[in-house]
Amino acid sequence: MKRKLNVLSQHYVAALKQHLQAGSATGLQAARELGRQAVDLGLETLSMARIHDESLAALKAAGGTAPTEKQAKTFFIEVLAPIERTHQVAIQAGSQLRALNQTLGRRDVALAVSRKSLRQGIAGRKAAEKALARSVRHSQKLLRESHRLQRHLQLLAHRILSAQEKKRQKISLQLQDEIAQTLLGINVRLLSLKREAGRHAAGLRREIAVTRRVVNDSLQTLNGFASQFRTGHES
Numbered sequence: 736m737k738r739k740l741n742v743l744s745q746h747y748v749a750a751l752k753q754h755l756q757a758g759s760a761t762g763l764q765a766a767r768e769l770g771r772q773a774v775d776l777g778l779e780t781l782s783m784a785r786i787h788d789e790s791l792a793a794l795k796a797a798g799g800t801a802p803t804e805k806q807a808k809t810f811f812i813e814v815l816a817p818i819e820r821t822h823q824v825a826i827q828a829g830s831q832l833r834a835l836n837q838t839l840g841r842r843d844v845a846l847a848v849s850r851k852s853l854r855q856g857i858a859g860r861k862a863a864e865k866a867l868a869r870s871v872r873h874s875q876k877l878l879r880e881s882h883r884l885q886r887h888l889q890l891l892a893h894r895i896l897s898a899q900e901k902k903r904q905k906i907s908l909q910l911q912d913e914i915a916q917t918l919l920g921i922n923v924r925l926l927s928l929k930r931e932a933g934r935h936a937a938g939l940r941r942e943i944a945v946t947r948r949v950v951n952d953s954l955q956t957l958n959g960f961a962s963q964f965r966t967g968h969e970s
Contacts, residue, residue, distance in 0.1 A: 743769070743778075751807075761815045766813035770815060771817045913956050921949060
């Protein structure tokens with residue numbers, strides 16, 4: 736690197752001397768070339784200012800035509816032009832980089848928000864799936880319970896119908912017994928009336944009255960059984 740700086744310094748002195756002798760156009764073109772070489776070497780304005788001052792001192796020491804302040808300034812400005820353009824490009828690149836970083840930062844924030852929203856959505860979906868699974872299990876349990884209750888009600892209905900049928904059968908048997916006993920009683924009274932018919936009318940009337948009471952009592956008993964039978968049938 737030191738050797739390259741020495742070479743650049745030698746070229747700087749030669750180019751500055753040529754600028755003074757050959758005219759401004761040729762010298763300024765050489766100055767811009769020196770600036771491009773400085774950019775390639777990564778030199779900044781301060782380093783070129785030191786090389787410029789050393790070159791001026793070398794020309795004065797050589798006893799040649801010393802450049803005026805205006806000529807030296809013009810030459811140095813041309814040398815710095817490529818460096819300044821590089822700085823501008825760097826500044827623009829830095830500005831673009833900062834803008835890009837800001838954009839990336841905003842995108843990172845948006846991405847973080849999106850990821851958070853996605854995580855919340857996933858958590859909500861998982862919670863909904865768990866709730867749905869619980870609801871399905873609860874519904875299945877209720878359905879099984881409903882089937883069990885339905886079978887129990889069917890069994891109860893069958894028992895009730897069976898009990899009612901047994902009750903009706905019991906009432907029917909009781910009714911048949913009462914009817915048989917009543918008919919037997921009436922038959923006995925009729926036989927008695929047949930025997931009393933040949934004796935006297937007063938006894939016949941008594942027997943007829945008794946027989947009527949037996950018939951009336953039997954009718955009331957039959958009506959009671961019939962009423963119980965209808966009640967049991969309707970229930």
